Amino acid sequence: MAKVILGLLILVPSILPVAPKDTADFIRERNYPVEKHTAVTQDGYVLSLFRIPYSPRRPSRPGPKPAVLFFHGLMCSSDFWVIISPEEGLPFLLADEGYDVWLTNSRGNTYSRKHLTLSPNDKKFWQFDWHEIGVYDATASIDFILSTTGEKAVHYVGHSQGCTAFLAMLSMRPEYGHKVKTSHLLAPVAFMSRVPSKLMRILKDFYLKMPDMETFYNVPPINRINKMMCSGYIIRNLVCRNIAFMFGGYASPHLNMTLMPLIAGIAAAGVSTRQIKHYAQLIDSGRFALYDFGAQLNLQIYRSPSPPDYPLRDAYTQQPIEFYYSDNDAMSAVEDVEQVISSLPNARGHRMAFKDWGHIDFIFAYNLKKHLNNDIINTFNTFESRYSGAYAN
Numbered sequence: 001m002a003k004v005i006l007g008l009l010i011l012v013p014s015i016l017p018v019a020p021k022d023t024a025d026f027i028r029e030r031n032y033p034v035e036k037h038t039a040v041t042q043d044g045y046v047l048s049l050f051r052i053p054y055s056p057r058r059p060s061r062p063g064p065k066p067a068v069l070f071f072h073g074l075m076c077s078s079d080f081w082v083i084i085s086p087e088e089g090l091p092f093l094l095a096d097e098g099y100d101v102w103l104t105n106s107r108g109n110t111y112s113r114k115h116l117t118l119s120p121n122d123k124k125f126w127q128f129d130w131h132e133i134g135v136y137d138a139t140a141s142i143d144f145i146l147s148t149t150g151e152k153a154v155h156y157v158g159h160s161q162g163c164t165a166f167l168a169m170l171s172m173r174p175e176y177g178h179k180v181k182t183s184h185l186l187a188p189v190a191f192m193s194r195v196p197s198k199l200m201r202i203l204k205d206f207y208l209k210m211p212d213m214e215t216f217y218n219v220p221p222i223n224r225i226n227k228m229m230c231s232g233y234i235i236r237n238l239v240c241r242n243i244a245f246m247f248g249g250y251a252s253p254h255l256n257m258t259l260m261p262l263i264a265g266i267a268a269a270g271v272s273t274r275q276i277k278h279y280a281q282l283i284d285s286g287r288f289a290l291y292d293f294g295a296q297l298n299l300q301i302y303r304s305p306s307p308p309d310y311p312l313r314d315a316y317t318q319q320p321i322e323f324y325y326s327d328n329d330a331m332s333a334v335e336d337v338e339q340v341i342s343s344l345p346n347a348r349g350h351r352m353a354f355k356d357w358g359h360i361d362f363i364f365a366y367n368l369k370k371h372l373n374n375d376i377i378n379t380f381n382t383f384e385s386r387y388s389g390a391y392a393n
Helices: 002-015 023-029 090-096 130-149 161-172 174-179 198-208 220-229 233-238 240-247 257-266 273-285 295-302 334-343 368-391
Strands: 035-040 045-052 067-071 100-104 154-159 180-186 321-325 347-351
Touching (some): 023 045, 035 130, 045 090, 067 090, 067 161, 090 368, 100 130, 130 154, 130 161, 130 273, 154 161, 154 368, 174 180, 180 368, 198 273, 321 368
Parallel strands (some): 154 180, 180 321
16 A cells, blocks of 8 residues: 555656746746846855846837846745736736846745855755845846846845845945835835734744754645645635745735646745744844844854844935835734834835735735736836936946
């Protein structure tokens, strides 16, 4: 009997339909052109970026186009931006508007598991958190895009951890504020003392005790089984909707449930436990502070027994940093978001009208174009019509 069960476990993944191999496949399936690029960070991590250079729905015009950088959330990858339909997904809509769209991947995830000298099997490979993702990965992605396109600055769109990393980048590397045109932070996470997620509060003490290592990593055979299971209506609505908890939010009425098979098929792209530990520290401290290594190491690194706060006063961009937040976000309490907005020299808040709008609705809601993306696109277009000359080559 054991041999039969083992044989079935081996056979089932092999007979399931094969999901697209990478972000490029998702983009091609939607009939958009795609390029794959790599950028190397200052500390040696090799990042994968996917580019939508133009839209098949709009004739490609000569010369450079305004560039947009998309940065995903925790446990996610560039896949999460492009499994939604071109009629709703912001990367496709911006390509239709004539923008040069770039989707990056943070260190350690499915697409960025290489380093110039380290292997993912080395403990040192996983000694990073979203601080390094902001200070090194976001800056390397921006610089690569600018050197490739000849542009002087990019537009920025981040979700969840992509927002945390952006604020860390601007705080610690304020010169990059001049390399950003407009910035749009969806479901932003910074201060976390009021985080509503009971799951996060339960798990935080567990993760604080863990060593630096990979967790929530991608297992393709399991993802293929999840995708198949979530394709059924009953399982999708009774069981798979709870996958939403993995990404920090409830399965709200706005979530496009037809996307659940695809979400299940790409869930968990791999992170370092230190990324989660850093968030857990913010919950306990009530501060938006650098990583706490313990008093002894903190003295060596920061010359203080406790880590310093991020200098948000230095996180300045020439245009307001746009924050999009909601009442039903399990990872980002309204009061926490408004605290970071008030701490910045140049920020503007956009509180969603729907009281039940959740954390992942910002990228997976139905009618996303109507409720959110049209406003973001209008901000892009208004900027380009008014200020693009200031960024001309």
